Amino acid sequence: MDKNxxxxxxxxxxxxxxxxxxxxxxxxxxxxQFTVQIVNIVMxxxxxxxxxxxxxxxGMPKSVSMIQRAIEDRFGVDSQPKAIILTHGHFDHVGALIELVERWNVPVYAHELEIPYLTGQKQYPEPDATVEGGLVSKMSPIFPNDPINLGDNVNVLPADGTVPELPEFKWIHTPGHSPGQVALFREKDRALIxxxxxxxxxxxxxxxxxxxxKEISGPPRYLTTDWKAAKESVEKLAQFHPSVAVTGHGLPMTEEELTKNLEKLVQNFDDIAKPDYGKHLH
Structure with missing residues (x-):
């Protein structure tokens, strides 16, 4: 394990x-699904x-104890995952990652386009406090934005779409919110992360x-930099006709509720998801 x-x-x-x-x-x-402050992790x-x-x-920064307790409550004392899959590298999805890797010494995987943001090489654009939205958008400049550096402890997801340690799932590239964001989909029951x-x-x-x-929406606006790609990514996921969806923020949606809301989002993405103003609109 790279300790640096x-x-x-x-x-x-x-x-x-x-x-x-x-x-x-x-x-x-x-x-x-387990909620860490304002974001969801998935086991x-x-x-x-x-x-x-x-x-x-x-999860969020400084949440390692909460995540550890949640895992032990579900899988037993001293349990640890076979791997950690990162959907992307924003601060609220990697907040406890270093402590967990140090504790468990398990492999971490992410899309190749996300690797520079996970190895200290590139920094995401600053959160957009000017984007249309409420108080969370306004407070977004206080969110951590410097890149995490995992050194050699992060691996590129296989190019063939398979997910290590999850043979029934495949990963789907869904850029827009971040360059290398991925979703995970299982065909047999159409489960979507x-x-x-x-x-x-x-x-x-x-x-x-x-x-x-509960209300379906597009990606969090203050950290989304490519709205064209974000719309195309939603359209891509809708084509899989998921029966259940766990999202990064909010409650799960299933069956008819999910189908109706996802169709609504696809048809009305510019009205529901895309902000009327902000520095990343083109």
Whole structure:
């Protein structure tokens, strides 16, 4: 293990949370969503069958204890995943990653276009506080933006679309919110881990984030830099006709509710998701 890992100089605890923080939802027997303040991590694996599971994303800064407790509550004391899959590298998806890798010494995987942001080579564009939205957009400049450096501890996802340690899933490139964002899809039951390609809460508005008011939306506006690609990524996922979706922010959606809302988002993306103003509009 490469021990020369570090967070950016601006990594810090962010005092933003929701009523769902610290709670989990068993979406399917082997698909478990756990909310860390304002973001979801996912555990893929059935604790009733075996202890083999994979962790998707790594929560908010300073959340390692919360994540560790959640995993032990679900899979037992001293449990650890076979791998960590990153949907992308924004601060709220890698916040506890270094501590978890140091503790578990497990492989981490991400899309090749995301690797520079995970190895200290490139920095994401600054969050856009001017974008149309509420208080979360306004406070976004305080969010950590310096790149994390995982050194040699991050690996490129296989080019053939397979997901290490999750043979039934395939990864789907869904850029727009970040260059190398991926979603994960399982054909047999059409289960989708959508990352921030679309979410089920208006992430720009603090009240809705705090109360987790359920509403389909596009990716969080303050960190989305390519709206054309973001729209195309939503359209791409809709073509898989998912039966259940876990998103990076908000509550799961299933069956008819998901189908109707995803179709609505595809048809009205510019009205629902795309902001009327902001520095990344073209």
């Amino acid at each position: 890992m570090n967070y950016g100089e601006d990594y810090k605890y962010i005092p933003a949370t929701s009523i769902a923080s610290g709670t989990g939802i068993e979406v399917l027997p082997d698909l478990y 893929v694996g059935d604790p009733k069958k075996d202890e083999h599971f994979v962790l998707i994303d790594a 959508a990352a921030d390609t679309f979410v089920t809460v208006k992430q720009e508005y603090l009240y809705r984030v705090m109360t987790q008011e």
